[in-house]
Amino acid sequence: METNTVHQQTIFVKEINVKNLTNPVHFHNEYELVLITQSKGRRIVGDSIENFEEGDLVLIGPNLPHVMYNDKSYYEPENKQPVTATVMYFRMDWLKEEFVHSKEIPQLHDLLLDINRGIKVYGDTHKQVVLLLNQLIASKGLGRIIHLLSILNLLSESKEYICLSSLGYTNPHNQKDVQRISKIYNYIMANFTEDISLETAATLASMTTSAFCKYFKARTQKTFTHFVNEIRIGHACKLLFDDHLSMTEICYQSGFNNLTNFNRNFKLYTRLSPSEFKKNLKI
Template structure:
């Protein structure tokens, strides 16, 4: 397995590196790196983990992650089928800010920028009119070179520092406690969950996968994700259920079992805990 502290060599040679990605499916492991990363998902859907945040993503998803923040994206299962014709497209930008002089960073003009960068260290998802404006600038950045790339990046940071149309992803108290060995272990657990959450996942099997006792595994997992193993699995299942609720042909009962829950009572309770709505009301809200 490749080191999970990923060295983005292109960024070591230039302050900003941007590329279009076109692949059949997402297969990077959980990783982090020393640079900032901005990802615009132009074609794809699945689940995104950033720090201790678990969310669905769809076409148009736009996020920025700070340095050393663990993150990974998984496609839905159908993307990995041998005969799948689905594709993934994205614009990925890695950038450093060490070229900004300390005198500027500490100046009054940079107060809002510093506030923004503190939020980006937790990962942010951009929405609303700001999303549209950032996407426009990002496409210009993709086609530009040299100093113009820096100007476009500064325009994006300036725009975001003046808006509240973004939300932080990982929790305020989240910190990266992973070392390389941890990253390989937690990545194995994440893969196990994402590949099997619609089935009967057990704490015993997860602990065995990590080569740990159940008690040690529970403490380890909570310390690394800020969630219990059950909470984490249920968040993944509820995220999948939210996606299935867009399908008018599926009943609430069908969605319950297709999301990995073994009874409606447990499904309804967990769904309301995570979304503040019961499944029926959530489904009705999609029609408004």
């Protein structure tokens, strides 16, 4: 992120066009809106882990840790799948605190509280936000602020978004933590389809295994095993779209070593069995 440029502007927009996403876990003082136009993978916002795909639209509050990883195929040397996205950073320090908390616009105050947890926008609201975003990009000066306020007004009156990180989540990281947790996340994302070693992760963090387990739980609100399995189940959900793969193939390609373990974890995270999930896809 062009930090200096962002600090100098109330609103800063950039277009991303790369082979794959490589940014580490990060957080900053600005609000961040991300519209994925071409790309697939996993998105981590606070303690939320979800799949993302083309059209994904999220709004992330200040100092909320976040990172996106593409599917493994994007990191292969022969990859020709483009990664394109529009990212808008904006500050709200020009908007006086008493205005945000005024009785005339209580919805804005509630919206900003939700954005502090990260929100994912969908439905007709998604389409309208994308339209306003494109108009904002084409505008200059005060016009950009007017379109930003239109986006916030639209979201404040809408119910078509979901909060990502859990209620009460607070950023437990400092900048040193971010570098350490990025190493661990990168290890997990590169190896979740195979055996994942707790000892290796602890070594990457320069900790004993017992100290690492406590550290990881404090930083992510999840145990190491829970986090890894959540990544694996998200990958399995994608594989279930493929009618050519058997349940056994999906099980092993997602990093599980037997069907019983796979079925138990799948139902734990999705509240459906793999076969029920696939049936719902067809419906």
